[in-house]
C-alpha cells in the first residue's frame with residue numbers, strides 16, 4: 061500500500077459510448093498543491109466529476125488514504141473528505157451567500173479550521189455580502205463563495221475546477237492568495253487550470269492532460285516550456 | 298346578489314383549496330413533480346381519519362394526529378420506492394405513474410369502502426358560527442382558513458429558516474451540485490413527499506367535515522389544487538394561498554349569480570388569471 065493521500069490508478073470514464081478518460085494515473089500527497097493543466101476538452105473536468113462521484117468510473121481505482129472511494133456516491137465521497145469547487149462555481153441561486161456557505165457544512169461530521177467566521181476572515185467581502193443572493197455577486201466573489209462552501213466541510217482534499225475562469229487578472233490574484241492559507245490549514249489541493257503560468261506558480265507538482273490522457277508530469281522547475289507546450293497540445297514527446 | 302357575505306364565504310372556501318394545493322405546491326417546488334394522485338391521496342387520508350376516528354372513538358381533529366405520521370411514512374415509502382426511480386429529465390414517466398396511482402387508490406377505496414358517501418363528524422362545532430354585525434361566519438370555515446394560513450406560514454418558515462429548508466432549496470436549484478455538498482436528493486424528495494401527505498391529512502379533515510366524500514372525488518380536488526398552484530405562481534407558497542382564495546372567491550361569486558355556475562366560475566377565474574399573468578400572480582424570480 062502506498063502512502064499517498066489520494067491515488068488514482070488506470071482511471072477511465074465514458075459519456076455513453078464516448079471515452080473521455082484513458083487510464084489516468086496520478087497522486088496527491090498530504091500538504092501538496094497539484095495543478096492539472098490542459099486545453100479545452102482535454103478531460104480535466106471529467107476527471108473531477110469521476111473523482112467526486114458525479115459520473116461513474118469506467119475502470120481503474122481511486123484510493124483515499126488507502127481505501128477505495130471510486131464506487132461511492134457523491135455525498136459519501138464528500139463525507140470521506142473530498143470537497144469540490146465545481147467548474148462554473150454553481151452557487152445555489154435560491155440561497156444567500158451565507159446559506160451557500162452553510163450548505164457546504166450540510167454533511168459535516170467533525171470540527172476543523174473552517175467555519176463561517178474563519179471564512180469571513182479569509183474573504184472579508186463575503187461578510188459584507190452575506191445576506192445577498194449568491195448569484196448577485198461578481199464572478200470573483202462568487203468564486204470565493206464556491207471555495208468557502210467547499211471548505212465548510214473541512215475537507216482533506218480540495219478539488220478546484222478552473223478557479224480563474226472568466227475572471228480579471230487582479231481578481232485571480234486575490235483568489236489564488238487564498239491557496240497557501242488553505243494549504244496551511246491542512247487541506248491538500250488539486251487545481252485544474254488553463255492558465256499555465258498561474259498553475260506553475262501555485263503548484264508543487266503539475267500534470268498536463270490532453271485527449272483524456274496524462275501527457276506530462278513533474279515539478280514546475282523541472283519542466284521546460286517546450287515540453288509543456290507539446291504536452292498541452294497533445295504532441296507525444 | 299353578490300354580498301359581503303358571499304365574498305367572505307368565498308375567501309373562507311379558498312382556505313380549503315389552499316390546503317388542497319399546499320402539498321402539491323411543495324412537491325412541485327422541490328422536485329418539479331406534478332403528482333396526479335394528489336387529490337386521491339387527500340381522499341385516502343380522509344378515509345384513514347374516518348377509520349381511526351371510528352375505531353378509537355376519536356374526534357377527527359385528534360384522529361388526524363394519528364393519521365399524519367402514517368401518511369408521512371406512506372409518502373416517504375412512495376417516493377423512495379416508486380417516484381424517485383421515475384424522476385428525471387423526461388416529465389412523462391412521473392405523470393403516468395402518478396396517474397396510475399390515482400386509479401389504484403380510487404379502486405382500492407371503492408373495494409374497501411364502497412361508493413357510498415361518508416362524512417367525518419366534528420360534532421357541534423360544525424353548526425356554530427361567529428356573528429360579526431350582519432355577517433355570520435361558520436366556525437369550521439374560519440378554522441379552515443386559519444389552518445391554511447398557519448400551514449403555509451409553517452412551510453415557509455421551514456423553507457427559509459431551517460437547515461432542511463436550505464437543503465430543499467439547494468436540491469431544487471441544482472441536484473448535481475447538491476450531491477457534491479453531501480445532500481442526498483432522494484432523501485430530500487422522500488421527506489418532501491412525506492410532508493406533502495401530512496398537509497394532505499390536514500386538508501382531509503376539513504374536506505371530510507365540510508361535506509360528504511366518496512372514492513371518486515379526488516380528481517376534482519386535484520384540479521382545484523392545481524389551479525390554485527398555477528394561479529399563485531409555481532413554487533410560491535403564499536402565492537398558492539392567494540390562488541386558493543381566488544378560486545374560492547370565483548366559485549362563491551359564481552354560485553351567488555347562478556348556483557349552476559359555481560364550478561365553472563372557478564375555472565374561468567383560472568383562465569382569466571393566466572391570460573393576464575401567464576406565470577401566475579407571484580412567479581419565482583429564478584425559474
Ligand SMILES: Nc1ncnc2c1ncn2[C@@H]1O[C@H](COP(=O)(O)OP(=O)(O)OP(=O)(O)O)[C@@H](O)[C@H]1O
Nearest residue numbers: 075078080098099100101102103104105106107254
Ligand atoms: N456531459 C457530456 N456528455 C458527453 N460528452 C462530454 C460531456 N462533458 C464533456 N464531454 C466531452 O468530454 C471531453 C472532455 O471534456 P471535459 O469537460 O472534461 O474537458 P475539460 O478539460 O474540462 O475542458 P474545459 O477546459 O473546456 O473545461 C470533451 O471531448 C467533451 O466534449
Ligand SMILES: [Mg+2]
Nearest residue numbers: 104105106147
Ligand atoms: Mg472543464
